[in-house]
Amino acid sequence: MLPELADLLATARVVSLPMTTRFRGITVREAVLFEGPEGWTEFSPFVEYDDEEASAWLHAAVDFGWRAVPEPLRRRIPVNATVPAVPAEDVAAVLARFPGARTAKVKVAERGQTLADDVARVRAVREALGPEGRIRVDANALWNLDEAEHAIHSLAPFDLEYVEQPCATVDELAELRRRVHYMDIPIAADESVRKAADPLAVAEAGAADLIVVKAQPLGGIHAAQRIVAAAGLPAVVSSALDTSVGIAMGAHLAAALPELDFDCGLGTVALFVDDVADEPLVPVDGSIPVVRPTVSASRLDTLRADDERSEWWLDRVRRCHRILEHGVAL
Incomplete structure (x- = not known):
């Protein structure tokens, strides 16, 4: 089942990661992290993607954070x-x-x-x-x-x-x-x-x-x-x-x-x-x-995106969640 939007937003943290070199035309990478029952998960579609395409990325975040991963065949x-x-x-x-x-x-x-x-x-x-x-x-x-x-x-x-x-x-x-x-x-x-x-x-x-x-x-x-x-x-x-x-x-x-x-x-x-x-x-x-990394609260604070970018990303989460509400198979 798709979690409620409130459950996603309750743990959402928007981060901004500086890069060592320009890649795909960017020098800073932004992402939203959520903590689900299975652990931390990520939503980070590139900013130019429309909501329809980005909603697949939110589906992936829910899949990783709210559903058990397959049995690994290699470590x-x-x-x-x-x-x-x-x-x-x-x-x-x-x-x-x-x-x-x-x-x-x-x-x-x-x-x-x-x-x-x-x-x-x-x-x-x-x-x-x-x-x-x-x-x-x-x-x-x-x-x-x-x-x-x-x-x-x-x-x-x-x-x-x-x-x-x-x-x-x-x-x-x-x-x-x-x-x-x-x-x-x-x-x-x-x-x-x-x-x-x-x-x-x-x-x-x-x-x-x-x-x-x-x-x-x-x-x-x-x-x-x-x-x-x-x-x-x-x-x-x-x-x-x-x-x-x-x-x-x-x-x-x-x-x-x-x-x-x-x-x-x-x-x-x-x-x-x-x-x-x-x-x-x-x-x-x-x-x-093949592990779930431990996410550091101090790093999340240090890498926190500014208020304007955070709200931009959280609004994107809201829009993509509405798209998924119309039909999602997890």
Whole structure:
């Protein structure tokens, strides 16, 4: 059952976390934390998302805070380093924040940058990781079909593990996959799963070799589990730049999947200056534990968002709760 709005607001804490570097165009990440019967949980849709989309994130928060998690099949989750669209000379410093990571996800196709910038950044990652390191690139659907094909040709010499969401539509992904098949570089779908009306359409169209799943945007651990099972494709569990609480949600999802062939994008707490947890879920020896972190009251106070931003977020919770009241299956 969906908890009453008053029960959510009674424990709601809005936090503002400064970041070590700009990522997705932001330098501060905001989130709402709630304490449910199962422990702390998180609601942190990006500010540009409308209420309909954001309501899935509130569904996920309720799922994690008011419902028992699935039985874990593993106790630690291997994670990748995440390299924002930084200059090549800054790559080594970013990677140093992910000790032991054998895989790096590199952001490409940043607005205002060029393919040459992407190539230089990926080259720097390859030099830092060595020949045995794994590199995946993420374009966040910002290339058109021809740009994606050209970019993959340019980045192929760096031995890519896969290319994540190179184009926006399922049809484009399917055509791109056909065009680059001979290079044996897999195509992964992210936005075509988490932002789609039908998250299974990309799998049914044969438009991807694997899917990227994120617990919050997909409505929670249990909903994401169902999508992975129905898609029948290998899955990478990733995060949406969450606090340690949201990362814990993703870690419990990863722990419950029968197969986990890829390192997961659950190391991004390393991109924050501070975190809400007493022991932040930052990578140690390339992995994070499957735990519910202890949330520190003193950290919540220190990281508290100002009154204006707090009220903005709490009003968003109210609106999304109204959407869920019309029909929710937890």
